[in-house]
Amino acid sequence: MMNFKCIRCGACCCWPGDVRLKDGEIDRIAAWMGMDAGAFLEEYTRLTQDRKGLSLRDQEDGSCVFFRHGDPPSCFIQEVKPEQCLGFPLQWAHEGWEDDCGAAIEAWNSKE
Numbered sequence: 001m002m003n004f005k006c007i008r009c010g011a012c013c014c015w016p017g018d019v020r021l022k023d024g025e026i027d028r029i030a031a032w033m034g035m036d037a038g039a040f041l042e043e044y045t046r047l048t049q050d051r052k053g054l055s056l057r058d059q060e061d062g063s064c065v066f067f068r069h070g071d072p073p074s075c076f077i078q079e080v081k082p083e084q085c086l087g088f089p090l091q092w093a094h095e096g097w098e099d100d101c102g103a104a105i106e107a108w109n110s111k112e
């Protein structure tokens with residue numbers, strides 16, 4: 001895990017679930033986008049599933065609102081993305097993440 005190197009496959013931006021926003025992140029992302037915080041909240045956020053906080057919204061296919069499908073896939077707010085995104089998978093990860101993470105799959109296949 002210490003040698004983990006993200007290959008930016010984008011899979012973790014497409015998994016269902018919340019992309020939680022911490023204090024300060026809304027203002028930071030909104031400012032980077034040239035929006036005021038209220039407009040940003042309205043357009044790009046929703047309540048988390050436990051209704052205790054805010055998450056980025058989802059696109060119709062379940063991917064994060066800021067995920068851009070393409071080759072390569074990308075994050076529209078890469079420079080200011082939330083801490084939750086920065087921390088995956090070294091600071092946190094859900095059970096079974098290795099089965100879908102492109103870098104983990106590559107590492108596993110290279111051992112075979």
Ligand code: SF4
Binds near residue numbers: 082
């Ligand atoms: S903010 Fe960017 S890195 Fe985070 S889930 Fe959305 S698209 Fe992915």
Ligand code: SF4
Binds near residue numbers: 008102
């Ligand atoms: S799923 Fe893994 S390799 Fe793909 S973008 Fe996320 S952390 Fe990087």
